[in-house]
Amino acid sequence: MKIFSFSPFGYEGSLVAVEVDLRRGIPAVDVVGLADGAVKESRERMRSAIRNSGFEFPLERVLISLSPADLKKEGAGFDLALALAVLDAQKGNLSEKSVLVMGELELSGLLRPVRGVHAAAGTAKLAGIDYCIVSSQNAGEAKEVSGMKVFAAENLAEAFDALYKPEIFCEGSEFSEDQGAPKGSxxxxxxxxxxxxxxxxxxxxxxxxxxxxxxxxxxxxxxxxxxxxxxxxxxxxxxxxxxxxxxxxxxxxxxxxxxxxxxxxxxxxxxxxxxxxxxxxxxxxxxxxxxxxxxxxxxxxxxxxxxxxxxxxxxxxxxxxxxxxxxxxxxxxxxxxxxxxxxxxxxxxxxxxxxxxxxxxxxxxxxxxxxxxxxxxxxxxxxxxxxxxxxxxxxxxxxxxxxxxxxxxxxxxxxxxxxxxxxxxxxxxxxxxxxxxxxxxxxxxxxxxxxxxxxxxxxxxxxxxxxxxxxxxxxxxxxxxxxxxxxxxxxxxxxxxxxxxxxxxxxxxxxxxxxxxxxxxx
The missing domain is CATH 3.40.50.300 (P-loop containing nucleotide triphosphate hydrolases)
Structure with missing residues (x-):
């Protein structure tokens, strides 16, 4: 599974590839790729969310790479992508599908909305990524990107299940002249x-x-x-x-x-x-x-x-x-x-x-x-x-x-x-x-x-x-x-x-x- 997230900078922003390697050694989580404090702190949120969602956290040493390596990564929007990348690596990377993932994790495994989802979905679609997993509160703006298939997740468990079930992703909104118009227009x-x-x-x-x-x-x-x-x-x-x-x-x-x-x-x-x-x-x-x-x-x-x-x-x-x-x-x-x-x-x-x-x-x-x-x-x-x-x-x-x-x-x-x-x-x-x-x-x-x-x-x-x-x-x-x-x-x-x-x-x-x-x- 190729998991991508999004680093908002200016109007354009950048897609960030999230890669995980499980190796022998003292159990720990290392994050490389110019991650700021909020991204590094996601290691502990991710660990608690995975365990509280009914999954086993890997006992190996976990190395998480965020690329491109020279791009500074900021914000809590990487939480869900990091957690899914770890679970996918533990399962053995069974799929070659590319998916955009954005969301902030609570310790319980529930998802919180983040900013920049519409921009992320638009950038991902231009890069050839057709699938997107986001919080249910961000799903509406992601669906406004033409051709993007979106899954609205309430928690980490639902997001992980969606990784291997492309049929449950919803197609984006059909464009019409009165789409999104206020009631009474x-x-x-x-x-x-x-x-x-x-x-x-x-x-x-x-x-x-x-x-x-x-x-x-x-x-x-x-x-x-x-x-x-x-x-x-x-x-x-x-x-x-x-x-x-x-x-x-x-x-x-x-x-x-x-x-x-x-x-x-x-x-x-x-x-x-x-x-x-x-x-x-x-x-x-x-x-x-x-x-x-x-x-x-x-x-x-x-x-x-x-x-x-x-x-x-x-x-x-x-x-x-x-x-x-x-x-x-x-x-x-x-x-x-x-x-x-x-x-x-x-x-x-x-x-x-x-x-x-x-x-x-x-x-x-x-x-x-x-x-x-x-x-x-x-x-x-x-x-x-x-x-x-x-x-x-x-x-x-x-x-x-x-x-x-x-x-x-x-x-x-x-x-x-x-x-x-x-x-x-x-x-x-x-x-x-x-x-x-x-x-x-x-x-x-x-x-x-x-x-x-x-x-x-x-x-x-x-x-x-x-x-x-x-x-x-x-x-x-x-x-x-x-x-x-x-x-x-x-x-x-x-x-x-x-x-x-x-x-x-x-x-x-x-x-x-x-x-x-x-x-x-x-």
Whole structure:
């Protein structure tokens, strides 16, 4: 029997072959192959679990080799693999079948779940291993790997019996469009959306029609967004409801999201595959390592956990400047590369960035009827924390006014029906369907794809050129306007970008620099 386990490092991880040799000598267990403390301690857990499960522990000297030998092995996920390898060696290695084994053993022989099972199963399948034995609590995520045959074991005895009975392994899940979807999910224009849970209804927001429209466009095209305005205007409340506008992920996108959360040990117990992109909202005190990832084994950070989901920075100006500037490369490439002790790993980090900020440190700059106590220098330093290159990568900039909110609150609740989450999803679904047919989100269009899908006539080209000069737009800013216009055109079911689509896109893009924003009351 060829028994393999998995050493999680970064996004890729490595398969580890577990070999056992029984030899003459004083009874003892030796583990070689750069095993850390947790792996070495598994010798005693394994010995007790084997005896308490009704087996005899070998009286010979046991040598356990973990290869490749130059790869450091960490964690308690090797317990079950070591125990089965010892029992198989005692039985005489009767089979040449290869099997992936992961699980932590209790002294009684019962199995505990471990992190990284989905990643391990995916890596094993690529290596040609078709069988997997894991804890019953990890079996769901392993079955989401296409073609993997899984046995869910409750204890060591069941796992050992499964080694020689391939017929009791269960086939992986059959893939379907609604696989793993939350109960109550609904289809809108052939796009699957999760149910509108409590707290995600956009109609509860009074006023702020421009902000809600910008969020609708952001959800439809995957665009980054900055909302700024005085405290209490509702920008944070609206942005926290943003996940209610997002459709469920396609199955191919769900696999990478599930893998990352499995490696981080954050996969919910009742969820075997992540069909909803994660909504991450880190605190302002977060470090660079917490945001981009790191540690000895290169654990994923917030931007990787937000892969195919949303990273929301509330009070964004309060984050460290180094943290904000670190976002520039992942926003451009959709990946983050981590290097530790001679090894490196590349995590996917294709996240959507939402930011909320006040107009100044006190929050009253440009607000009618209030006095700003900040000096011009402090306001300038406040906005310089973002830097022009970072803001240039934010497609949508929305100035949120408390005055507008007060006016629209008096209009009654009837007009809010058009801004309910269900109503907003209809146009989002139309745009998402078109982008899935193209194979790329509008926010990720390459220059060649922009030339193909964002064609303008002469009048619109002149309008965009005038806006470029008036607002000092960079080339990236011009491209952002075209991408936003393409999203709006998709939402309105326009085959080509129309003048109204481009005009609204320019308005939503705003000016180029943070100090050039037109604030209310100025």
């Amino acid at each position: 609904v289809w809108v224009e052939n796009v699957l959306f999760p149910p509108v849970d409590e707290g995600f209804e956009m109609a509860e927001i009074c006023g702020q029609r421009k902000l809600i429209r910008a969020l609708q466009v952001a959800a439809a095209g995957g665009h980054n967004l900055l909302a700024f305005g005085p405290p209490g205007c509702g920008k944070t409340l609206a942005l926290q409801k943003f996940p209610g506008l997002l459709p469920l992920l396609p199955l191919e996108e769900s696999q990478s999201v599930t893998r990352i959360h499995s490696l981080a040990g954050l996969l919910p117990p009742s969820v075997s595959i992540m069909r909803k992109g994660d909504f991450r909202m880190p605190h302002q005190t977060a470090s660079i390592e917490g945001i981009c990832g790191g540690g000895v084994s290169c654990r994923p950070g917030e931007i990787s956990l937000a892969h195919n989901g949303v990273l929301f920075l509330d009070e964004a100006a309060e984050f460290r400047t180094s943290v904000l500037q670190m976002l520039r490369v992942p926003l451009e490439t959709g990946t983050v590369t981590l290097s530790r002790a001679g090894r490196s790993t590349v995590y996917p980090a294709n996240f959507q960035l939402l930011m909320a900020a006040n107009p100044c440190p006190c929050g009253n700059y440009g607000v009618e009827g209030k006095i700003c106590l900040c000096s011009a220098r402090s306001v300038e330093m406040y906005w310089r924390k973002f830097s022009g290159p970072l803001l240039d990568r934010v497609d949508l900039r929305v100035c949120v006014s408390a005055v507008e909110k007060e006016k629209e609150r008096n209009n009654g609740g009837e007009e809010n029906k058009d801004f309910s989450t269900g109503a907003l999803r209809k146009k989002i679904a139309v745009a998402v369907k078109k982008q899935r047919e193209r194979g790329v989100k509008n926010s990720r269009l390459s220059p060649q794809q922009i030339s193909e899908f964002c064609v303008l006539d002469g009048e619109m080209e002149n309008f965009l050129e005038n806006q470029r000069k008036k607002n000092s737009l960079s080339q990236r800013g011009v491209s952002a306007c075209l991408k936003i216009a393409r999203t709006i055109a998709d939402m309105e079911n326009h085959l080509r970008i129309e003048f109204s689509d481009l005009r609204e896109a320019v308005e939503l893009r705003g000016n180029s620099g943070p100090l050039e924003f037109v604030l209310p009351g100025e």
